[in-house]
Amino acid sequence: MLTGKQKRYLRSQAHHLDAIFQIGKGGLNDQLVRHINEAIELRELMKVSVLNNCAEEPKQLGVELAEAAEAELVQVIGRTIILYKESREHKEIQLP
Helix, strand or coil: CCCHHHHHHHHHHHCCCCEEEEECCCCCCHHHHHHHHHHHHHHCEEEEEECCCCCCCHHHHHHHHHHHCCCEEEEEECCEEEEECCCCCCCCCCCC
16 A cells, blocks of 8 residues: 555656556456556556546546556546556665
């Protein structure tokens, strides 16, 4: 679990990042989760965009995606999900 201070720090770090993945009308599937797992291991912090044609709510998708990827949900703002997972091999972010 992340503290409020850690979430604030991660939100500030994620501000300048671009969304790497987009969730569309197909919703969340195993292949997308696998790709997100691989990418988050390298990056630790990432944004995922939810397209307008997606039937599910971004907040619910954020919770499901964080659980499936075994990551921490930092924030859902609008249609953007921010995820954090500490990398085992490529650790760069030092949490306060």
